[in-house]
Amino acid sequence: MAVTPTRRAGAFAWAAALALALAAGGAYAAPKQTERSKQKAVAEAERTALQKKLVDLKRDIGKTESAREDAADTLAESEEAISNANRSLRELAEEQSQTNAKLAQLAAEQLRLAATVAAQKQQLAKLLREQYVAGNEDRMKLLLSGDNPNRINRELQLMAYVSQAQAKLLESLRANLKAVEENQAEAQNAKEELDEIAQEERQQKSVLEQEKARRAAMLSNLSKKLTAQRKEAGKVEQDEQRLGGLVERLNKLIEEQARAAAAEKARQEKLAAERAAKAKAAAEARALARAKAQAERERIAQENKAKGIRTPPPKPEPVEPEEPKVAEKAPERDEKTPRPSDVALAPAAPDGAFASLKGQMRAPVTGKVAAKFGTKRGEGVSWKGMFIQAAEGAEVRSVAGGRVVFARWLRGFGNLIIVDHGGQYWSIYGFNESLLKREGDAVKAGDAIAAAGNTGGNEESGLYFELRHQGKAFDPAGWVKF
Structure with missing residues (x-):
């Protein structure tokens, strides 16, 4: 069959459309910047206000002590750095696992x-070949052929369906190439x-x-000094007072934040009630106005009826446009408005x-209970909690659900973590x-929250565990259950 200029035009049009579709898939976007660093920066920024409060609180507790120097304090910076590095490694391992799973899905x-696109390309190429062979003048030929009008109509409808199918296929291909x-x-x-x-x-x-x-x-250098200080009953008492002061101040801080959150909630509820x-x-006023207008219309209609005057039909009431819903502007924060990082201590x-x-x-940890609550710890000093001997690095798990309210180094207890379980119940892990x-992290019962060790100048590796109410x-x- 001879190839006419009209056929060539139709084929070139389809070829151009296909080229555009394929070009969309060929020019892949340049790698975009990862969101991971931004997300981490935002998460850290949200904790800044909370951490500042806890640092100030810890500093205030330290100022009240008469002791100026403790051998364990020399280890503080290094022990905190080890804790931070281990936590970062654990978080990075979790991130890596999640990212690998995501990569496998992708x-x-x-x-x-790729399989779908290949199949659609083959199907589109077949349609292009058929379109090239058939040409685009078929509709005109049918109209001028003088054939049966019903047949012409059926053929034209069939061609329309084919064109729609081709358009849908091309659109689907473009969408898949974009995907x-x-x-x-x-x-x-x-x-x-x-x-x-x-x-990292x-x-x-x-x-x-x-x-x-x-x-x-x-x-190695502080060994003798640490041993001597551990035997001082006064030092042990100071350590316990320090922990007690920390718990008391944390409790007050949480109560203040709870009151602030309750006040903010009440304020929002009051505003909602006022609105x-x-x-x-306003709705009642509009209804009253409509009722008055209706009564006036009825009065006029009765007067006109008595006078024999025809009352024109009432004009339809204008429909009041609905007030556009505008997103409420968030209240501006001031020094007294609780931030999310502050409320996170609830x-x-x-x-x-x-x-x-x-x-x-x-x-909280697998090991042997070496010291029980109330037993003697030194001269005139009793244990306020339990000491459980455990291997260094053994996972320490939260005994119940709650929220971490303190996670940093404290003299006498090393790397310390405190979980608030609500109802003024606390669990303490040192x-x-x-x-x-x-x-600020929420935890569930059984979640790993720490790794056992001997920070704070302690001889044995294990966990110091307390419950407070x-x-x-x-x-x-x-x-x-121990």
């Missing part, structure tokens, strides 16, 4: 999309995130090794939840090698 999706492009960009982003994570892991491992070596050297009352009053468990678990909670959770320590034995 790879599977890419294969599926391939986005998939590749996302995969590239995930690979860049993995590179970032790997780089190398840095953290280097920091960890350096800090461990520094701590070992300091321990609702205002809207109700317990993550309701009052009564912890008390209901009495006798059912599991031990001597840890590493703290795996941060202040309303600031007072009580025996964990009747609450936790």
Whole structure:
């Protein structure tokens, strides 16, 4: 069959459309910048206000003490750095696992999309060949052929269906090519995130090794001084007072934040009630005005009827346009307005939840109970909690759900983490090698929150564990299964 100029024009038009569609898939977007660093920066910024409060609180407690120098304080910076490095490594490992899983999903999706695109390209190429052979003058030929009008109509409808199918196929191909492009960009982003994570892991491992070596050297130099200080009953009492003061001040801080949050909630509820009352009053006023207007119309109609005057039909009432819904502007923050990072200290468990678990909670770490609540710790000093011997690095788990309200180094207890369980119940975990959770983090029962160790100048590796209610320590034995 001879190829006419009209056929060539139709074929070239389809070829141009196909070229545009394929070009969309060929020019892949340049790798976009990863969002991971931005998200981490935002998360850290949200904790800044909370951390400042806790640093100030810890500093205030330190100012009240008469002791100016403690051998354990020399280890503080190194032990905190080791804790931070270990926590960062754990977080990076979790990120790496999630990113690898995401990359695997993207790879599977890419294969599926590639197969779909290949099939659609073949189908479109076949349609283009058929269009090229048939040409675009068929509709005109049919109209001028003088054939049966019904047949012409059927043929034209069939051609329309074919054209629609071709358009849909082309649109679907474009959408799939765009999905391939986005998939590749996302995969590239995930690979860049993995590179970032790997780089950070190398840095953290280097920091960890350096800090461990520094701590070992300091321990060797301070060995005699630490041993002498551990035997001082006054020092042990000071340590306990320091922890008690910390718990008391934290409790006050949380109560202040709870009051501020309650006041803000009441203010928002009051504003909502005022808006609702205002809207109700406006609706009632409109209804009253309509009723008065209706009564006036009826009165006039009766007067006109008595006079024999025809009353024109009432004009339709104008429909009042709905007030556009404008997003409420967030209230401007001032010094007294609680920030999200401050309110985050509120317990993550309701009052009564912890008390209901009495006798059912599991031990926070696997090990041997070496010192029980109330037993002698030194001259005239008794244990306010329990000491559980455990291997260095053993996972320490939260005994119940709650929120971390303190996670940093404290003299006498090393790397210390405190969880608020609501109802003024607290669990306290000391001597840890590493703290795996941060202040403000919500935790569930059994979540790993720390790794056991011997920080704070302690001889044995293990965990110091306390339970407190309303600031007072009580025996964990009747609450936790050891």
